Amino acid sequence: MAVIGGGVAGLTAAYDLARTDAFDVHVYEASGELGGLAAGFKGRAAWEWPLEKFYHHLFTNDDAIINLTKEIGAGHLLEIHRPTTVMHYQGRNYPFDTPARVLRFPHLSLVNKLRMGLIIAWLRYYPWPPWRRYDKLLADAWLERWMGPTSYRMLWQPMLEGKFGPHYREVNLAWFWARIYKRTPQLGYYRGGFQAFVDALARAAEQSGARIFTRTPVQRVTSQEGGGWTLHLADRTEFYDKVLCTVSPDLMARMAPELPESYLAQLRSLKSMG
Ligand SMILES: Cc1cc2nc3c(=O)[nH]c(=O)nc-3n(C[C@H](O)[C@H](O)[C@H](O)COP(=O)(O)OP(=O)(O)OC[C@H]3O[C@@H](n4cnc5c(N)ncnc54)[C@H](O)[C@@H]3O)c2cc1C
Structure with missing residues (x-):
């Protein structure tokens, strides 16, 4: 074979x-x-x-x-290891791995931060995720709509673009959901x-x-x-x-x-x- x-x-x-x-x-x-x-x-x-x-x-x-x-x-x-997850914005790193740290991020209004937090929490904790439907939705359009354009364009779009380059608009929501749903605070690396x-x-x-x-x-x-x-x-x-x-x-x-x-x-x- x-x-x-x-x-x-x-x-x-x-x-x-x-x-x-x-x-x-x-x-x-x-x-x-x-x-x-x-x-x-x-x-x-x-x-x-x-x-x-x-x-x-x-x-x-x-x-x-x-x-x-x-x-x-x-x-x-x-x-x-338990690395610190940060958002890189305007040349600075902002720790982003707990709700308290997200709330301290100075470049978004409280309303935008709460809206973003709700969407991330929904993707992570909703117990019956319709992932088959997520497979048919585009992460870019969905996140911009529900998270709001300000938070999405400031923080999440650059990450999608960084990973998928010019194809970032074609990535389905199932991929993004899986990253949020399955992510663990500790991460594994090989020596x-x-x-x-x-x-x-x-x-x-x-x-x-x-x-x-x-x-x-x-x-x-x-x-x-x-x-x-x-x-x-x-x-x-x-x-x-x-x-x-x-x-x-x-x-x-x-x-x-x-x-x-x-x-x-x-x-x-x-x-x-x-
Ligand atoms: C930017 C990035 C970050 C990622 N981060 C993670 C992560 O953090 N954690 C994680 O689990 N996964 C991650 N992945 C995904 C992971 O790398 C892939 O899922 C996995 O490596 C795919 O393995 P594969 O064997 O299916 O395909 P590939 O790794 O693509 O292997 C295919 C192989 O086929 C060979 N090949 C091509 N053409 C021929 C030919 N004609 N004849 C013989 N051989 C050929 C290629 O050289 C290649 O070695 C990431 C991927 C990318 C791109």
């Missing part, structure tokens, strides 16, 4: 599948390093740890990844950065029998007569009974154009960055 992509999803799948002994698992990763969006880099050789390309943390209720970390013997890497977790996961997958090929982009996937799939690599082709693809939907549609048209249309309709 081939797994395309050596990010966290591909490596976790490889680890799980290899342990079943039902498959010989080969992971193909295009870049020279594993970890995908969660990978780290070393700006200088002297850096003790790699730094994530994008800032990452875990919530302390992210049970799946925390349990996986322990299962692969990397529990000692996990550190839990050695997320790259340390990725490396431990890759080791665990290999110890379970998976083989990992970096710098090996899959160019195309085609079906074989009689079943199975052909992976077209730069210098060779390989044959597999099954292929698990963890790259972005649009890339997958381009990589496997033989998939049924209705499925390709679904893949193309899923927007992703990168």
Whole structure:
């Protein structure tokens, strides 16, 4: 079986599948390093740890990844801290992690602060969140409407823009709600950065029998007569009974154009960055 992509999803799948002994698992990763969006880099050789390309943390209720970390013997890497969450406004940082601190923020009127607080409290504590409906609503429009334009544009829009760039208006409310609903005051980090977790996961997958090929982009996937799939690599082709693809939907549609048209249309309709 081939797994395309050596990010966290591909490596976790490889680890799980290899342990079943039902498959010989080969992971193909295009870049020279594993970890995908969660990978780290070393700006200088002297850096003790790699730094994530994008800032990452875990919530302390992210049970799946925390349990996986322990299962692969990397529990000692996990550190839990209580960082101070701040809002950066006009060159200054304002602590924003308790209602009292929000009330002390000097650049919003009391009415705007109360309105913002009510909306955040509603997203966080309403016990029957209609998250399926949130999936159809846009965070930008919804927050501006209910929180009010002043607070939204001053504090929340810059955060959405910072994370999603020019696509920030297209982000659905379910994403924003999940960040508020699930957030824990304490956050988890890996000693050695997320790259340390990725490396431990890759080791665990290999110890379970998976083989990992970096710098090996899959160019195309085609079906074989009689079943199975052909992976077209730069210098060779390989044959597999099954292929698990963890790259972005649009890339997958381009990589496997033989998939049924209705499925390709679904893949193309899923927007992703990168
Ligand atoms: C700015 C930012 C902040 C984030 N913060 C957090 C956070 O704090 N906490 C959290 O839990 N999550 C966070 N995430 C989300 C998290 O990084 C992703 O959910 C996760 O890393 C996705 O893993 P993946 O394996 O699904 O995909 P990816 O990481 O995208 O992996 C896909 C892999 O496929 C490879 N690939 C692509 N094309 C090919 C090809 N043709 N052949 C072979 N390989 C190929 C890529 O190189 C990549 O390694 C954040 C994401 C971003 C962008």
